[in-house]
Amino acid sequence: MRAAEKIDAAKAKDGAAFIAYLPVGYPDLQGSADAAVAVVESGADIVELGIPYSDPGMDGPIIQETTQEALAKGFKMKDLFGVVEQVAATGAAVEVMTYFNLILRYGVDRFARDFKNAGGAGLITPDLPPEEAGEWIAASDQYELDRIFLVAPSSRPERLKLISETSTGFVYAASTMGVTGARAQVDDRARKLVADTRSHGAERVCVGLGVSNGQQASDIAEYADGVIVGSALIHALKNDPSLSELRALATDIANGSHRESSS
Secondary structure: OOHHHHHHHHHHOOOOEEEEEEEOOOOOHHHHHHHHHHHHHOOOOEEEEEOOOOOOOOOOHHHHHHHHHHHHOOOOOOHHHHHHHHHHOOOOEEEEEOOHHHHHHHOHHHHHHHHHHOOOOEEEOOOOOHHHOHHHHHHHHHOOOEEEOEEOOOOOHHHHHHHHHHOOOOEEEEOOOOOOOOOOOOOOHHHHHHHHHHHOOOOOEEEEOOOOOHHHHHHHHOOOOEEEEOHHHHHHHHHOOOOHHHHHHHHHHHHHHOOOOOO
């Protein structure tokens, strides 16, 4: 299932989709699959799997730490597809967030084929501008995969238009500038960024970078189509390998995203 279907289903119930980010290979390969399945069972609509990378300059400290640990334990790109299969089997849409150099090294067409065969929905590519994405656009069209580009508060109108026209699935609105990570308050610029991106043609805009609880998720769900949460979930996983804390936090955020009572 692709992201648009999950987002539209959440919107039909007057909520927003809950998009959960977790790194592949942390705390180990099977543990990362179990964690992803747990967040789906707790209400996540879309799972965003992060591929470990040796130079994760755009990621915050907790993501850098856990992805480096995954690499140290021997994660290889081929390991991704088994995790994707397990998570896709839950019925969630499975997106991958990745630095594009990893896809180039694997082979763009080969990756698209293998990822599609594993049940994947598409890619979020924070370091790939649409102007340089010709090979990926062709492959994503061929294999019917989402291609998700990012906008930020600094994005100019012409940039918003290009990304809105090129993205499929949704546009990822980075609500704060700089690296990722949970924050006490979600940047107020997110609301304006979502409105501006929609005004330039985006059908679905999801907000990431900074959400750490259900109340923040509910606030964002008032105006965005999806709520993206990463660092807070990883902290919960790191704090409690039994997944109890992760499940509790995911349930809280799912209730907030879906605009449901947590009682």
